[in-house]
Every structure is written in C-alpha cells, then in structure tokens.
Amino acid sequence: MNRIVFFVSIAALGLGGCAGYRESRGFIMDEQLAQAVQVGTDNKTSVEKTLGRPTYTGQFSDNEWYYVSRQTSTFAFRAPKVTEQQILRIKFDQGGNVSAIERTGKEKIASIDPYGKTTPTLGRKKSFFEEFFGNIGTVGGVGPTSGGQPGQ
Template identity: 25%
Template sequence: MRPAPLTLTTLLCAMLALPGCAVFSDAPHYRGIAVSQHDLNELTPGISSQTDAQALLGPPTFVEQFDNNNWDYVSQVTKIRIGQTEGVKQQHVVVLSFDNNGILQGVSQKDLKDGVRVAMDGAQTPVPGGKPGFLRQLIGGVGSYNPLGSASDTSSARSSASGLGGAGAGAPGSSSGF
C-alpha cells in the first residue's frame, strides 16, 4: 500500500519553517587572537621583549590609547541569537604590560565576567533651530539636494568636470589639462 502524497500546503509550510531553524543551529564564530596558556608560559616577565611577544603571539588586537606600553589580545566566541543579533558567549583578554624599554613587566588575563556594563545615555544632542514640527519634517528637505556635494565642493567638482570637457571648460581659473 502506497502512502498518501504530501499536499502542496504541507510542503509549503515545511519549506517556510526550515529557514527559522538556522537561528537555533548557527555555528559559533571565533574572533580575535586566542592566546593559550602554553604561549603565555613562553614569555618571561623581566626578560621577554615586545619583539618576542609579537613573534610568539602576533600583533596585538590593539595597543591601549592612554598607555602605549599595554598590549591587549582579545578573543571572542559569538553566536547569532534570536532576531539575528550577535551575542558574545565567551571572551578572553590578555594584557601584556611593558616598561618604556619594551621589556615585559606583567601579564594579566580577563574574562567576560570581568567586563563592565555601560549604560547608553538616553539624552539627545540638541540641534540648531529647535525641534522641527510635522510640516518642517515633511517638506524641510525640498530643494536641498545637491548632486555635486556641499558649496565648498562645487569649485573642485567644476574643475574636475572641466578636464573632461564639461560645462566648466575654459572658465577662468580652470585648467583643461590639454
């Protein structure tokens, strides 16, 4: 006995449900420079230099802005969450501190639990002219389209057009290049 064929509606519903499964089965993404404990054991504070660290670990993820002697190596494991937003599942940060001569002074490691949550400020930057009303929002941009850019860019656009035989050719102050 032969089973009944699938109806078109059942097949269509199955096809629509399959893309949603990808949200729950997405593979994790590995980002950054993962530094192993074995690699860190190769570096000796007081002896190893910045050159040794870079030869062993590669260039740092970033050098701290206010202290150039601190090199940070950041690695993360992220995964797509519901709504296609990326969530950090694991994070490992290794900070190498050097003295002014480039000699390693210390190594510190931080994890995701060591992170500091920073709340976004809900205040808005004031805009000149106050808060636009409905009518101003509706027709406020009419006539402000300029395909050549801002007013300061018009002279450079005109001179570049003159080299192509455009309307600015032969204008005072323009060079045609021929």
C-alpha cells in the first residue's frame, strides 16, 4: 500500500511540471479607452493621455503608432501558441491629428518554416580537425591584422 501511495505521489509531482500556463504580453487593451480615440478629434497628445505610449512606432515614420496585445498559452515545454492578438494601429497626419484607426488580429502573424537543418555556404567544407587545429601558428603571424610587413 505504501508503494502505491509513493508512486502516485511521484507521478503527481512529475506531471505537475507539465502544467500549462497563459501569459499576456504587450499592451493591455481596454476597449472603452480604445473606442474613445476618434479620427479628426484626437491628436498625439490626447491619444498618449488616453492609451499611454505605444508598443512601437512606425519604422519609416513616427506618424504611425501600434498598440499590440497578445495572449499566449503553453503546455509543458512546448513553444507558446498565440491564442489571441489585437493590434491597434493609429495613423496621424503631418499636423499630429488622428487620420485613421485600424484593428487587426491573429491573421497578421507570419509563420516562417526554415528550410533544412543547415545553411548552405560557399567555399570548402572543413573537417572537424581542420576547424580545430587550423589556426595553430597564425596568431601573431604576418598578415593584414598583425601590422607587420613580410620579410621583416
């Protein structure tokens, strides 16, 4: 009987490490505040006072602000999966007034699958020993980084 209790408790402890969890990342979206921002009425200052600083600004122009909210879930040691995502994109005109508001979700997530396990490179393939012992004698030798002249 003691053995059964022992093995059940060990199994419960082991499976406890495999429990999943949820995580919120980025901006915590408050729908009432997000709805309060209006095109033609608000400007950068009022948007910042209402929503706070953006998650990030546009890459080519600081007249685009992005508020990104993401919920993920993870089970055991697997990679996190996005369960929900909201992106609020606010565009400003040259005067700093709100000109457009866009909302998007998980459909904007790009899935990239790398090809193969190695990256092809040009040149000669070296063996383990050539890689390991190949630089012996080159430290302090004559070359472009040593500063010395050939024949000196």
